[in-house]
Amino acid sequence: MEGQRLKEPGRPIDFGAVARNGQQLYLANLHKTYAPQSVVARRAAQPGRQDMPAVDSGANYTFTPVRWRQPPLFRMPKPDKVALKRATAGPDSQMLAHCDRVLRDHAARHGWSKKLTNEVKRSLKLLRAMQDTPDAKIHASEVLELPKIGGTAVSTLEILAAADLLVDDRTLAVRHYFARHTAGLPPKMLEQLQVWLDVMVEGSRQAPRRRARHPQTAHLHILGMAPILKAWADTGKDSLAEVSRRDVADALPARGAHRNFAEQGFRSLFTVLKARKMVFINPTRGMPVTPVGSTVPVPLDTAAIRSALNSPDPAIALAIALVAFHALSGQQVAGLHLLDVQDGRLTIGERSLPLAGPVLTRLAAYLDHRARTWPASANPHLFINRKTAPRLTPPSRNFPWKKAELKPQALREDRILQEIHATGGDIRRICDLFGLSMEAAHRYAATLERPASTEGVKKGSGTHGLGVASLPTLHPWVQGNQG
Structure with a gap:
């Protein structure tokens, strides 16, 4: 050349x-x-030569990211090991020095280990080296690619957010689910569904105003509607404006949860589209609502509960005890804070419950385990694990139930079912003791008329006579497990 x-x-x-x-x-x-x-040595020895001074990470200055971005001409392949080594071995820039100060402060306040701190520092260097626009803010989607090249994503996102260098362009999981289950639909129908999804996820300030719904609600609606929408598209319908009341009634499943999901989804969908004048009529208006089917609570296997209650894992033993004695839900267990337990009492919302003796024993064992394993953790939640200890977030809904091989809802139902049988159907007692509504309490009281479905439920011998806030009736498997 x-x-x-x-x-x-x-x-x-x-x-x-x-x-x-x-x-x-x-x-x-x-x-x-x-x-x-x-x-390099010969150049450095030349008289009058002035090289750029290294960035002092302790210098007192404020870093300001650039406001422009250089769009890449084409996407480069992922860097190899040699390129990654060069990227992390180079001198720190002002951006990295700024992030390093934020990292040190954040790590000290949240009790991060030296290993995690170094991993995040290396991840920041990788991001800086791969930037299309040096010293610009970093997109979250770029950070999520770090595990593919040996970096860490979640902790790096925290540091970039704390340093005000993060552009959060992450897409909700429900949008990926929506795209996957609506692929192949006619463009007009897809446009209408997209409007509905935006209103469901983000809400609407346009009249009629509407609050954003939980993404799980939209997920269930899509689950029920997706097969019906594809069937309509296969019959030649290009728009939801062509759907009639008869079409909806004929397409709904005969029974089951999928009928409820589809029915509720179409009510929400056509209500939004009618308000946006994207359909002429709401075909679900005036349609009778199918009642949601209820299940009959059944007792759990006593051996499985006893085994989980005596688990060598302190987190499993405490979680099982909280649900088995006080019928907490899985969401309540995950949301418990350290300050919710004081003087042997547990505060749940506006209720204050005295903790049973076996629960207090397992609570003390778990707190000792937590203090030994994560002594510097600043997480205020009672239950923490390896992933949440360096953060302030609650554990996932599967912790520690996946290891326990028991579902909290089933264990909660077992506890309430025991109480309703031990008290002879005292609905008022279980409403006050467990915070149930009258409708939910009647679901458990109805099992008194079904002796076959409650086989194995026996009356426990516990402490009564101390009022509604007293210790609940103990389950039969508690005998011999008081410690």
Whole structure:
């Protein structure tokens, strides 16, 4: 090439000479030339030479990210190990120095280990080296690619957010679910469904105003509607404006949860589209509501509960005890804070419950385990694990139930079922003791008329006579497990 032919040894390419004598056929300055150590030492010894000073991570200055972004001309392949090593071995920039100060402060306040701190520091260097626009804010979608090249994503997102360098462009899981289950639908129908999803997830300030719903609600609606929408598209319907009341009634499943999901989804869908004047009529208006089917609570296996209650894992033993004695829900257990337990009492919302003796024993064992394992954790939640200890978030809904192989809802139902049988159907007692509504309490009281479905439920011998807030009736499997 002309540039290489005219290039003098030891000197950069003279692009002016290239333009005068030939054609520029490649993009300039895309590759950095690494000089040998001998050349670097000789250049440093030259009189009057001034190199750029290294960035002092402790310097007192404020870093401001650039406000512009350079769109990439094309996507480069993932860097190899050699490129990653060079990226993390280079000197720190002002952006990295700013992030390093934020990282040190955040790690000290949240009790991060040295290993995690170093992993995040390395991840920040990788992001800085791969930026299309140096010193610009970093998108969350770029951070989520870090695990593929040996970085850590979740903790790095926290540091970038704390440093005000994060552009959160993450997409909700329900939107991915929506795209996957609506692929192949007619464009007009897809446009209408997209309007509905935006209103469900983000709410609407346009009249009629509407609050955003929980993403799980939209997920269930899509689950029920998706097969019916595809069936309508296969029959030639290009728009939901062509759907009639008869079409909806004929397409709904005969029974079961999917009928409820589809029915509720279409009511929500056509209500939004009618308000946006995207359909002429609401075909679900005036349609009778199908009652949601209820299940009959059944007791759990006593051996499984006893085994989980005596688990060597302190977190499992405490979680099982809280639900088995006080019928907490899985969401309540995950949301418990350390300050919710004081003087042997547990505060749940507006209720204050005295903790049973076996629960207090397992609580003390778990708190000792937590203090030994994560002594510097600042997480205010009672239950923490390896992932949540360096953060302030609650554990996932599967912790610690996945290891226990018991579902909290089933264990809660078992506890309430025991109480309703032990008290002979005292609905008022279980409403006050467990915070149930009258409708929910009647579901358990109805099992008194079904002796076959409650086989194995026996009356316990516990402490009564101390009022509604007293210790609840103990389950039979508690005998011999008081410690």
